[in-house]
Amino acid sequence: MAAEYYRLNKDKVGELFERARADYDVVAKTRDxxxxxxxxxxxxxxxxxxxxxxxxxxxxxxxxxQTETLVRYEREDEKIRAEGPEAEARDVLLFGxxxxxxxxxxxxxxxxxxxxxxxxxxxxxxxxxxxALACAAVQQDCFCDRISYAEDGVDTVAxxxxxxxxVKVQTExxxxxxxxxxxLFDAEDGDAEAAINTFREKAGTAKKExxxxxxxxGLEKAFEHADWEILASTCIGCGICTYTCPTCHCxxxxxxxxxxxxxxxxxxxxxxxxxxxAMPAHQPRxxxxxxxxxxxxxxxxxxxxxxxxxxCTGCGRCITYCPVKINIKELVEYFGGLKDTPPGGAxxxx
Amino acid sequence: MVNxxxxxxxxxxxxxxxxxxxxxxxxxxxxxxxxxxxxxxKCGQFGEFGIYGVGEATFCLASPPSxxxxxxxxxxxxKVTRAFHNLNEGDLVTFRGPYGNWFPYDGFKGKxxxxxxxxxxxxxxxxxxxxxxxxxxxxxxxxxxxxTREECELVYERELVEFEGRDDIGVxxxxxxxxxxEPIPGWRGRTSFVPPILEEDRPSPExxxxxxxxPPIMIKLVANSLLEKLGYAPGQIWTTLEMRxxxxxxxxxxxxxxxxxxxxxxxxxxxxxxxSFPQEF
Amino acid sequence: MxxxxxxxxxxxxxxxxxxxxxxxxxxxxxxxHTFPAILTKDSDPSRLTFDRKSYxxxxxxxxxxxxxxxxxxxxxxxxxxxxxxxxxEQVERDKLVVVGVPCPAMLDPRKLTEGAxxxxxxxxxxxxxxxxxxxxxxxxxxxxxxxxxxxxxxxAEGWPLLEEVEKMSAEERLAWWRRQMSLCIRCYACxxxxxxxxxxxCFVEDNKPQWIDKSVAPENNLHYHIIRAVHLAxxxxxxxxxxxxxxxGIPVDVLNNVLSRDFAERFGYVSxxxxxxxxxxxxxxxxxxxxxxx
Numbered sequence: 030m031a032a033e034y035y036r037l038n039k040d041k042v043g044e045l046f047e048r049a050r051a052d053y054d055v056v057a058k059t060r061d062x063x064x065x066x067x068x069x070x071x072x073x074x075x076x077x078x079x080x081x082x083x084x085x086x087x088x089x090x091x092x093x094x095q096t097e098t099l100v101r102y103e104r105e106d107e108k109i110r111a112e113g114p115e116a117e118a119r120d121v122l123l124f125g126x127x128x129x130x131x132x133x134x135x136x137x138x139x140x141x142x143x144x145x146x147x148x149x150x151x152x153x154x155x156x157x158x159x160x161a162l163a164c165a166a167v168q169q170d171c172f173c174d175r176i177s178y179a180e181d182g183v184d185t186v187a188x189x190x191x192x193x194x195x196v197k198v199q200t201e202x203x204x205x206x207x208x209x210x211x212x213l214f215d216a217e218d219g220d221a222e223a224a225i226n227t228f229r230e231k232a233g234t235a236k237k238e239x240x241x242x243x244x245x246x247g248l249e250k251a252f253e254h255a256d257w258e259i260l261a262s263t264c265i266g267c268g269i270c271t272y273t274c275p276t277c278h279c280x281x282x283x284x285x286x287x288x289x290x291x292x293x294x295x296x297x298x299x300x301x302x303x304x305x306x307a308m309p310a311h312q313p314r315x316x317x318x319x320x321x322x323x324x325x326x327x328x329x330x331x332x333x334x335x336x337x338x339x340x341c342t343g344c345g346r347c348i349t350y351c352p353v354k355i356n357i358k359e360l361v362e363y364f365g366g367l368k369d370t371p372p373g374g375a376x377x378x379x
Numbered sequence: 380m381v382n383x384x385x386x387x388x389x390x391x392x393x394x395x396x397x398x399x400x401x402x403x404x405x406x407x408x409x410x411x412x413x414x415x416x417x418x419x420x421k422c423g424q425f426g427e428f429g430i431y432g433v434g435e436a437t438f439c440l441a442s443p444p445s446x447x448x449x450x451x452x453x454x455x456x457x458k459v460t461r462a463f464h465n466l467n468e469g470d471l472v473t474f475r476g477p478y479g480n481w482f483p484y485d486g487f488k489g490k491x492x493x494x495x496x497x498x499x500x501x502x503x504x505x506x507x508x509x510x511x512x513x514x515x516x517x518x519x520x521x522x523x524x525x526x527t528r529e530e531c532e533l534v535y536e537r538e539l540v541e542f543e544g545r546d547d548i549g550v551x552x553x554x555x556x557x558x559x560x561e562p563i564p565g566w567r568g569r570t571s572f573v574p575p576i577l578e579e580d581r582p583s584p585e586x587x588x589x590x591x592x593x594p595p596i597m598i599k600l601v602a603n604s605l606l607e608k609l610g611y612a613p614g615q616i617w618t619t620l621e622m623r624x625x626x627x628x629x630x631x632x633x634x635x636x637x638x639x640x641x642x643x644x645x646x647x648x649x650x651x652x653x654x655s656f657p658q659e660f
Numbered sequence: 661m662x663x664x665x666x667x668x669x670x671x672x673x674x675x676x677x678x679x680x681x682x683x684x685x686x687x688x689x690x691x692x693h694t695f696p697a698i699l700t701k702d703s704d705p706s707r708l709t710f711d712r713k714s715y716x717x718x719x720x721x722x723x724x725x726x727x728x729x730x731x732x733x734x735x736x737x738x739x740x741x742x743x744x745x746x747x748x749e750q751v752e753r754d755k756l757v758v759v760g761v762p763c764p765a766m767l768d769p770r771k772l773t774e775g776a777x778x779x780x781x782x783x784x785x786x787x788x789x790x791x792x793x794x795x796x797x798x799x800x801x802x803x804x805x806x807x808x809x810x811x812x813x814x815x816a817e818g819w820p821l822l823e824e825v826e827k828m829s830a831e832e833r834l835a836w837w838r839r840q841m842s843l844c845i846r847c848y849a850c851x852x853x854x855x856x857x858x859x860x861x862c863f864v865e866d867n868k869p870q871w872i873d874k875s876v877a878p879e880n881n882l883h884y885h886i887i888r889a890v891h892l893a894x895x896x897x898x899x900x901x902x903x904x905x906x907x908x909g910i911p912v913d914v915l916n917n918v919l920s921r922d923f924a925e926r927f928g929y930v931s932x933x934x935x936x937x938x939x940x941x942x943x944x945x946x947x948x949x950x951x952x953x954x
Contacts, residue, residue: 144643
């Protein structure tokens with residue numbers, strides 16, 4: 030659909046949240062027990078943090094939970110009964126989600142809908158409406174300005190302008206949301222796209238050359254670059270980058286329970302971990318730098334080769350929360366030939 | 380709609396119809412479908428097999444599609460395979476599949492076929508080998524070279540004996556040489572790695588395809604030997620890759636080599652494709 | 661007067677020029693962060709630094725470089741780690757060049773607000789807790805020392821957060837831990853950032869038998885953290901890296917501190933205190949108290 034533009038008065042946001050709770054399972058940013066920002070289910074608008082600050086965990090768990098039951102089984106005498114979880118009809122509204130989190134769903138949809146359809150993911154995805162809040166300033170470590178990912182699948186985006194939110198409606202789901210609460214929205218009759226562009230220039234989120242997409246040709250020649258070993262050997266192999274990432278989607282399937290009753294479930298998994306590809310007699314990625322290289326190349330070479338978009342929205346969490354501050358953007362630029370100096374100056378033998 | 384109770388991760392239940400001890404560490408399970416017809420499959424495909432409470436594992440379908448049910452051959456190497464080894468006739472296991480691509484059976488017609496198996500790598504070749512023997516007139520020469528480390532590790536021994544008695548398939552069995560050149564007392568086959576056998580027997584590349592599966596190092600050395608010493612083109616070599624898999628559906632990201640999903644684009648690959656992968660393995 | 665940065669870079673260059681080391685493991689400053697970097701003789705040392713954000717326990721990188729000659733920046737945290745690793749025969753001391761530094765106390769990244777002006781001047785309230793308890797700020801065991809020695813304040817007593825948790829009633833405490841454990845995402849960064857969690861195969865990866873369920877649930881998460889704490893009993897040197905790296909801010913080290921305190925109180929034992937310190941659980945003395953057995 031062609032985009033539509035509305036104004037939402039800043040003091041109407043609370044009312045929008047409260048009224049949407051009657052129709053949607055509303056997810057919004059709030060604070061957890063340790064004061065971290067999280068996507069949660071605040072009961073009142075007082076508990077909502079309608080801010081552009083990023084929570085440590087992205088919003089992907091609403092379509093791909095960290096742990097989900099695929100099959101429940103029960104054995105009775107000689108019979109085994111097994112079935113998937115019951116359908117639970119609920120429309121989720123992700124209220125005030127960052128654009129980098131919201132746009133990530135369109136990117137990972139590709140893998141869940143090519144060939145076999147992944148019903149559990151796609152079901153939750155179809156039920157989710159995205160109401161994104163644009164960032165007023167670039168945040169620590171993010172580089173969304175360097176990746177030209179599509180945003181037109183984000184149902185609505187609210188741009189905080191002087192005195193009001195300029196709400197851009199991009200999909201039918203977004204239109205349905207605005208129609209439901211139409212009395213809260215006013216028509217926008219100015220040049221909305223021009224206002225958005227100005228906002229983005231000021232926020233620093235307008236796209237800048239060279240885009241990281243252009244690193245791919247260099248990356249395709251850099252698989253055996255000697256410096257992977259030295260630059261990626263500080264990777265400790267934890268799951269922070271993949272688990273906080275809005276686009277990392279690799280998973281494991283495990284059984285929990287006894288022979289009598291239990292469940293088969295899927296859980297997030299991370300390619301940077303040493304068990305990811307380990308087979309009894311063979312470990313193809315036998316060094317840590319090879320595992321880190323897999324993550325980077327999957328995002329910036331393999332995934333786009335297969336599905337089109339980079340598997341990254343530049344949210345920067347994998348840098349901010351990395352215990353050793355490995356910087357994927359810097360490494361893409363270095364190995365992709367966009368810059369000559371390696372991060373931290375570390376270089377392998379000539 | 381959120382979760383469909385019939386979604387693609389819900390497996391079928393199949394019954395263990397027979398268990399065959401192959402080697403001290405390997406068993407073949409003949410599985411029967413009781414809840415409906417067995418799905419069609421093609422030689423080279425695989426499935427996700429599991430035991431509730433233990434988990435799933437990936438096994439190739441090791442019997443020809445013409446036979447009832449299907450066979451899997453399982454080496455006891457991990458948690459799930461250990462649990463399979465404890466199964467008895469009549470037990471139920473879970474099955475999802477068939478998944479993956481298959482050998483270009485029709486493309487092999489009229490050609491000379493050289494099967495080269497290593498250890499448990501004979502399992503993915505078995506279904507195709509039998510399918511070819513069932514339609515023997517469709518093919519020119521059919522030969523098998525099968526190598527293991529020790530004699531007790533030969534799987535499908537009874538079938539190997541049968542092959543050795545047939546005149547329409549050439550069989551070469553080989554064991555790893557502890558000391559190169561030293562024959563092993565009482566052993567009916569050769570004592571050699573596979574590449575020296577190839578370089579000695581020199582099967583000509585003319586109108587021949589090689590179908591090989593085994594440890595990665597064997598596949599690599601066999602291919603090098605065929606390409607460099609015997610004049611084969613990469614397109615004449617077919618193999619099936621083992622990668623750790625979980626979903627089998629092109630989702631979970633575990634089996635990727637570059638942008639290739641081994642579970643969807645494979646497990647059967649032409650060596651030309653393998654040479655184009657990032658040289659990760 | 662040369663800054664510590666310049667002195668350090670000169671010292672590293674000399675170690676490479678004199679062919680004393682194959683790799684140097686230190687901290688580099690780039691793109692707004694200070695982070696561990698592994699350098700070779702062909703690397704550019706001009707980004708090497710040692711500042712108040714030199715958080716990582718660099719001893720954690722030794723296994724990756726096993727077999728090579730390594731120069732390693734060591735704060736007291738690394739030194740205590742090396743003492744434990746040496747006692748456990750995990751370190752090739754003859755291949756290691758310890759580069760000593762005067763530690764200015766590390767800042768707690770969670771207490772740093774963006775744009776904090778002069779990091780060097782931030783007072784104790786911005787420090788990591790471990791730095792208040794530091795035994796010696798000038799690297800003992802140093803083969804090379806760069807910078808000017810500083811005085812070490814009297815180490816603080818006690819573990820404030822542990823004491824706060826212990827003041828809670830049993831129910832409150834359980835609720836507190838459940839809340840913390842409900843945040844855990846089982847990324848295992850706490851284990852992997854720990855230089856003493858060096859097992860080739862951790863119990864969480866074992867599946868024959870499978871000790872721990874993979875699903876992320878408070879009970880499973882607590883199960884993991886408790887077993888890890890017990891595996892570090894009498895070994896943990898309190899570098900707090902487990903807590904620092906946690907992406908959701910779980911104070912993981914509180915569990916370790918319980919055990920460290922028990923070892924201190926019962927055996928007068930401080931893990932990795934000196935190069936001679938033997939691991940507490942492999943040592944027997946006739947007057948060891950046994951009152952906890954019966």
